[in-house]
Amino acid sequence: MNKDLETIDFSGDFPGLSYQIDGEPVFYLDNAATTLKPKAMVDAVNEYYLGVSSNVHRGKSYALEMVSNRYEEARYKVADLLSCSGNEIVFLRNTTESINLVAKGLQLDKSDKVIVFSDAHHSNLLPWMNEASIECVRTNPQGGLDLEHYYELLKSQPKVVSINHCSNVTGGYCPLESMVRAAKDVGAIVVVDAAQSVPHRRVNVSELDIDFLTFSAHKMLGPTGVGVLFGKKxxxxxxxxxxxxxxxxxWVEKDHFNLRKIPHRFEAGTPHIAGAYGMAAAIDYLNQIGFDNLEHHDRQTSEYMLSLAKKREFLEIINTDESADRGAVLSMSIRGQKELDDVARALSDSYGIICRTGHLCAQPYVSDVGVGQVLRISSYFYNKRTDIDRFFDALDEISTYMFY
Incomplete structure (x- = not known):
C-alpha cells in the first residue's frame, strides 16, 4: 500500500523547505533543474571533508583503504538501484559528461546515423549532432512524441538510438520498454537519458536490455558535480x-601504457569522492521513502498540476495529452507573451516562488511547440498541493496587472 507523502512533513530533513528571504517563505518548484538537499546527504559529504579526506585507490594506508571502500560502496549502491553489476557503473561529473563520453567513445563519424528526439535536452542532442548524423523523431499535434515516426525511422537501421526517458519540459515519459525492444531489433545501440526519471522511478537496466544509461545525483537529493554512467560490460x-x-x-612506460579495467579506466584524476559519499546517502534516503511511494506521489501531483493549469484560459500547456504517462513537471506559455522573465521575477520577488523560465535547454522543442519562452514548475516528494495552489494563485494575480 502506498504511503501518502502529502501528509508527511519533511521540513526537519530539508532546511531549504524552511528558508526565507526578507522574512517571507520560499516555495521551491524547480526540482527538474536540481532538488533540495537533505541534512543526511550533507552530513555524509561532511564526513569525508571533516575526516581523513585521503584520495582513493592510490597507495597503501588504513585511511586510504577506508575511503576507497566507501567510494566503492557508493558504486554498488548505484548498481543495486539500477539492477546491474558494480563494474558497469562509471562515476563522472553529470549526465552531460556521460553522454559526451559515449558519443565520442563510440568513435562515430558522419556516416553513422543516430536517432534523437524532438524533446531532448541539449545534452542528449548536441553530442550526437557533433559526432554523427542525426535524425529527429517529430512531435504529434498535442506536443508528445510521434511514435509512428520513431518506428519509421528505425527502418533505416541507425547505429545509435538515444532516448530521453522523461521530458524535462513536459514531464512526459516515453514507453521505454517497447522503444528499446524495437531499437534492439534493428541492431541499434541504445542510450537512455534518465536524468528526469531515476529520481522518481526504478529503472531496471538488465530487464530492459539498455546498453547505456545516465543520470545526475543533484536531481535526486545528491550533490552537484557527480553523475552516473551505466554501461553493459x-x-x-x-x-x-x-x-x-x-x-x-x-602501467605506464615511455612509449606505451596499459588501461585499468572498467569502470576505472574512465575515471581519470581525483574523483568527486565526497560527492560519492553524498550520492550514496541520497539513495539511502530515497530507498527509505520507497520508490513506489515516490512514483505514486509524482503521478498524483502531475494530475493536480495539469488540472489547475487547464482551468486558466490565459495559459497554453505544452503537451496537452491527458492520457500521457506524466511526472510532476509542467510547462506553459502565457497567451500573447513571448518573454516571461518578468513573470518569473515577479513570482520570485513578490511571492517567494522559485520556478524556471526560458527554453529549458530544449530550445528546438520549445520553439516548435511554443510561442517564445515557457514557464515551468516541477515538484518533488517534499512539495505539497498547497505549493502548487500558491503558484497558480500568484500567477492569477500577476496576470491581472501585467497582461490585462
Missing part, C-alpha cells in the same frame, strides 16, 4: 576513454 570495454592521466592506467 562489453559496451564499456568498447568505448575509447576521452581523458588520460592518473588513476585510469595500470
Amino acid at each position: 562489453a559496451m564499456l570495454e568498447s568505448l575509447t576513454p576521452q581523458l588520460l592521466g592518473g588513476g585510469m592506467v595500470d
Whole structure:
C-alpha cells in the first residue's frame, strides 16, 4: 500500500523547505533543474571533508583503504538501484559528461546515423549532432512524441538510438520498454537519458536490455558535480576513454601504457569522492521513502498540476495529452507573451516562488511547440498541493496587472 507523502512533513530533513528571504517563505518548484538537499546527504559529504579526506585507490594506508571502500560502496549502491553489476557503473561529473563520453567513445563519424528526439535536452542532442548524423523523431499535434515516426525511422537501421526517458519540459515519459525492444531489433545501440526519471522511478537496466544509461545525483537529493554512467560490460570495454592521466592506467612506460579495467579506466584524476559519499546517502534516503511511494506521489501531483493549469484560459500547456504517462513537471506559455522573465521575477520577488523560465535547454522543442519562452514548475516528494495552489494563485494575480 502506498504511503501518502502529502501528509508527511519533511521540513526537519530539508532546511531549504524552511528558508526565507526578507522574512517571507520560499516555495521551491524547480526540482527538474536540481532538488533540495537533505541534512543526511550533507552530513555524509561532511564526513569525508571533516575526516581523513585521503584520495582513493592510490597507495597503501588504513585511511586510504577506508575511503576507497566507501567510494566503492557508493558504486554498488548505484548498481543495486539500477539492477546491474558494480563494474558497469562509471562515476563522472553529470549526465552531460556521460553522454559526451559515449558519443565520442563510440568513435562515430558522419556516416553513422543516430536517432534523437524532438524533446531532448541539449545534452542528449548536441553530442550526437557533433559526432554523427542525426535524425529527429517529430512531435504529434498535442506536443508528445510521434511514435509512428520513431518506428519509421528505425527502418533505416541507425547505429545509435538515444532516448530521453522523461521530458524535462513536459514531464512526459516515453514507453521505454517497447522503444528499446524495437531499437534492439534493428541492431541499434541504445542510450537512455534518465536524468528526469531515476529520481522518481526504478529503472531496471538488465530487464530492459539498455546498453547505456545516465543520470545526475543533484536531481535526486545528491550533490552537484557527480553523475552516473551505466554501461553493459562489453559496451564499456568498447568505448575509447576521452581523458588520460592518473588513476585510469595500470602501467605506464615511455612509449606505451596499459588501461585499468572498467569502470576505472574512465575515471581519470581525483574523483568527486565526497560527492560519492553524498550520492550514496541520497539513495539511502530515497530507498527509505520507497520508490513506489515516490512514483505514486509524482503521478498524483502531475494530475493536480495539469488540472489547475487547464482551468486558466490565459495559459497554453505544452503537451496537452491527458492520457500521457506524466511526472510532476509542467510547462506553459502565457497567451500573447513571448518573454516571461518578468513573470518569473515577479513570482520570485513578490511571492517567494522559485520556478524556471526560458527554453529549458530544449530550445528546438520549445520553439516548435511554443510561442517564445515557457514557464515551468516541477515538484518533488517534499512539495505539497498547497505549493502548487500558491503558484497558480500568484500567477492569477500577476496576470491581472501585467497582461490585462
